[in-house]
Amino acid sequence: MNSADLQQAYEKMGISKEVFALCQDVEASLKERFERIDRITECNQLKVLRAMQKNQVAEAHFAPTTGYGYNDLGRETLEKVYADIFGTEAALVRSQITCGTHALALALSANLRPGDELLSPVGRPYDTMEEIIGIRPSKGSLSEYGITYKQVELLENGEFDYDAIKKAITPKTKLASIQRSKGYLTRPTFSVAQIGELIAFIKKINPDIICMVDNCYGEFVELTEPSDVGADMVVGSLIKNPGGGLAPIGGYICGTKECVENAYYRLTAPGLGGEVGATLNVNREFFQGLFQAPQVVNGALKGAIFAATLYERLGFACNPAAAEERHDIIQAVTFHDPEKVVAFCEGIQYAAPVDSHVTPTPWAMPGYDCDVIMAAGAFISGASIELSADAPMRDPYTVYFQGGLSYHHAKFGIMKSLAQLEKKGLWAFEKE
Numbered sequence: 001m002n003s004a005d006l007q008q009a010y011e012k013m014g015i016s017k018e019v020f021a022l023c024q025d026v027e028a029s030l031k032e033r034f035e036r037i038d039r040i041t042e043c044n045q046l047k048v049l050r051a052m053q054k055n056q057v058a059e060a061h062f063a064p065t066t067g068y069g070y071n072d073l074g075r076e077t078l079e080k081v082y083a084d085i086f087g088t089e090a091a092l093v094r095s096q097i098t099c100g101t102h103a104l105a106l107a108l109s110a111n112l113r114p115g116d117e118l119l120s121p122v123g124r125p126y127d128t129m130e131e132i133i134g135i136r137p138s139k140g141s142l143s144e145y146g147i148t149y150k151q152v153e154l155l156e157n158g159e160f161d162y163d164a165i166k167k168a169i170t171p172k173t174k175l176a177s178i179q180r181s182k183g184y185l186t187r188p189t190f191s192v193a194q195i196g197e198l199i200a201f202i203k204k205i206n207p208d209i210i211c212m213v214d215n216c217y218g219e220f221v222e223l224t225e226p227s228d229v230g231a232d233m234v235v236g237s238l239i240k241n242p243g244g245g246l247a248p249i250g251g252y253i254c255g256t257k258e259c260v261e262n263a264y265y266r267l268t269a270p271g272l273g274g275e276v277g278a279t280l281n282v283n284r285e286f287f288q289g290l291f292q293a294p295q296v297v298n299g300a301l302k303g304a305i306f307a308a309t310l311y312e313r314l315g316f317a318c319n320p321a322a323a324e325e326r327h328d329i330i331q332a333v334t335f336h337d338p339e340k341v342v343a344f345c346e347g348i349q350y351a352a353p354v355d356s357h358v359t360p361t362p363w364a365m366p367g368y369d370c371d372v373i374m375a376a377g378a379f380i381s382g383a384s385i386e387l388s389a390d391a392p393m394r395d396p397y398t399v400y401f402q403g404g405l406s407y408h409h410a411k412f413g414i415m416k417s418l419a420q421l422e423k424k425g426l427w428a429f430e431k432e
């Protein structure tokens with residue numbers, strides 16, 4: 001097998017010789033970078049394995065339960081495994097959680113009471129959080145239950161505004177919500193170390209303030225998680241990193257016994273708590289997905305770095321920049337042009353194993369305040385740990401790209417996005 005064979009294989013998939021050559025060159029420049037990522041993955045793989053062995057995961061844990069789901073050993077063991085991986089007292093990992101937004105809404109509504117105040121010390125939260133909080137009026141929002149909200153903007157350089165955070169904290173402040181990943185913003189994603197500093201600062205003012213981290217897209221990117229640096233709760237989606245592409249649904253909340261117990265009672269009913277909740281037939285997929293998750297995150301991270309390196313070379317601003325250290329798997333590329341955004345997303349779609357024959361178009365997705373274009377051809381509907389790209393159709397026309405169940409698929413998706421820009425005349429090779 002030589003590079004001509006590879007080139008031909010790509011050519012059959014609609015990749016020109018020029019795009020292939022450029023991408024091979026980009027990849028060759030990333031060898032050492034990729035090796036460093038492999039080392040982190042190796043540690044995280046062992047961390048997951050260790051938690052599974054310690055809790056004696058066994059075939060019997062894969063059996064489905066029905067009805068009330070009392071004594072579901074698989075569910076109970078999985079939650080212990082999650083708690084060990086995240087270094088927390090307790091964990092709630094359930095298929096009844098429909099998505100990340102739901103897990104966050106659950107964590108918040110379970111731990112806040114009327115009269116309490118919620119603080120975001122990291123600026124504007126993820127779009128769908130606005131309706132949970134009631135920043136945009138919504139049925140059932142925290143605001144309707146008499147829970148107030150304060151937000152402290154980040155400094156212009158993306159750092160925490162410690163003075164303003166201190167001023168914003170009052171005796172009413174019950175919970176601080178810290179979003180690790182940038183979501184649909186251009187601010188930087190925070191490292192676990194930065195989050196640890198912020199939590200220490202808040203706890204010094206009042207140790208009783210619950211520090212919750214929206215951990216979406218951050219799991220297994222670093223050696224540690226926010227719960228290792230003082231977070232009382234970490235919250236995420238199983239159709240992102242920790243589901244490893246196999247979990248068909250679900251969310252998790254790992255944290256202190258108190259916080260997680262509150263979440264159990266809120267998820268089911270007061271008096272019932274975590275003792276109920278049949279797992280039907282998802283236990284094996286939850287375990288196996290978690291086991292695969294470090295490897296899947298490895299591929300997604302390499303894909304993101306490959307994308308940033310390629311598109312920076314072509315003159316587009318990338319966030320994080322190609323050379324920057326990674327704290328989540330999201331890669332933003334800013335095009336300043338709606339047509340390029342659409343072409344990029346089309347390329348990602350045409351690279352998918354599922355629905356590669358459909359063309360994505362912008363639409364008014366619930367929970368978002370402008371049209372959004374989403375490209376995804378996933379085995380699990382909407383799973384953004386699988387190769388996917390999305391962009392709110394608003395200035396500065398930034399595409400957020402993430403996932404890929406393997407590096408090679410992520411790489412191909414990016415190559416295809418460039419091929420699509422080329423095909424639509426939105427980008428051309430400069431002949432030297």
Ligand SMILES: *Cc1c(COP(=O)(O)O)cnc(C)c1O
Pocket residue numbers: 099100101102104126128179180181182183214216217237
């Ligand atoms: C994905 C995500 C969420 C939750 O989104 P869902 O689509 O509901 O799973 C929340 N916060 C951040 C930062 C996210 O990336």
